[in-house]
Amino acid sequence: MSILLFAEHAQGKLKKSTLEAATYANDLAQKMSTTLCAVAIGQIEESELEKLGKYGVSRVYAVRPDASKPYGHASEAVIITNLAKELDAPVVVFSQTYSGRAIAPRVTAKLEAAPYSGVTSLADPANGFEVERMAFSSKGIQTIRTDKDKVVITVKTNSYHIEEQPVSCEIEEKSFSPSDTSLDTIAKELLKAGEGISLTEADIVVSAGRGMKGPENWGMIEELASLLGAATACSKPVADMGWRPHHEHVGQTGIQIAPNLYIAIGISGAIQHLAGVSSSKNIVVINKDPEAPFFKVADYGIVGDLFEVVPQLIEAVKKVKVAS
Incomplete structure (x- = not known):
């Protein structure tokens, strides 16, 4: 049994929000006396993936599609769901990014898990996975809990600290053949919105x-x-x-x-x-x-x-x- 983290990256570099989610997932893994694994989908160097070991990730599953035919969100959801089942993961953690918000609901449905979106506090496994999250356009705080044994969490950006807790990290290559039911395995060109620093990654x-x-x-x-x-x-x-x-x-x-x-x-x-x-x-x-x-x-x-x-x-x- 391991907690599974979706390691999001852009232009071959791990996102800051991924390191925040990794810290969150590692703290939760320690609370549950289990390990933390991650899955990275797309073109990213092994040396970059190894950095996840600094944040408590003991194993990274790398799934690398053809660079000219990147997977869509539905296919990525299938990959993450299959890994979560293989690991018997009680918790799957995403960043509250565009991709996280698009993939997490699909994984939640496939695992029949409890959806925890935009959380701002560390879940309490001993109390129905109780967490807090922002509500009403960030004007209020909502406390939620569940009686389900599987939870899919998206961590609200800038709501949790980033802390290094190094462990030995192994990289394992995983293959994936998308089925016709994935529907969104497409070839696409990544267009730059404009010159300069990315808004979503800017400090x-x-x-x-x-x-x-x-x-x-x-x-x-x-x-x-x-x-x-x-x-x-x-x-x-x-x-x-x-x-x-x-x-x-x-x-x-x-x-x-x-x-x-x-x-x-x-x-x-x-x-x-x-x-x-x-x-x-x-x-x-x-x-x-x-x-x-x-x-x-x-x-x-x-x-x-x-x-x-x-x-x-x-x-x-x-x-x-x-x-x-």
Whole structure:
């Protein structure tokens, strides 16, 4: 019996959210006096997979499809389900990412397991796998438990620490022949949404809204982001008006992110936007309206004209970089 982790990666590198989920799964494995295994699907070097051993993973099952014909989510769900059954895994752990949210429900159904989505606390196996998770667009906390003996968990990003607990890790190659019932084994081209740092993986995100007054003023946002090594983002109205590309739209109906630092410039803070950025560890708000809703959830706030504040912030960052 082992807990099974889905080790998600991008561009051949393990995602930060995977290391967070690995720490969670390892802590749970210790609580249940069992081991932790992982499955990685796709093109990723063995040396990268071995890094999972730092986070308590004792064995990684590597499934490598033809690079020109990557598996879809349904096929990935079959792979994970088969491994979970082979390992007699009481728990399967995913990150609360796009792929995690797409695959976990399929695995849950196939295993007839209890679905635990977006959890924010370590499960208690002795008390019906009781956990907490955010609810009502992150406005409330819900406690859930189950009497089922199998659980599928997605860990909300930035809700759990990352901690190294090294163990010896073995890599085992696994083959998989998708059946016709997988339906989604397709050939596809991975297109870049844009240049720069990926929003979902960025440690720092600089985002702006309608307070910018027009696309012609975005140069200072890009300059600040470049100085900080950050990704750029925007609110939904900005994307809808064509000021910025839709792949930069963060919020409930856009991309949901969890950076260490989120800087919101000229964004009022509608509930739909907050739902997409609430997992950020630190939120800085710059807005001339002291009553802007965003200030209620901000860790730090600056009430002022962004056209005065942001240039000063850029100069301050430049001075710090020169001094260091």
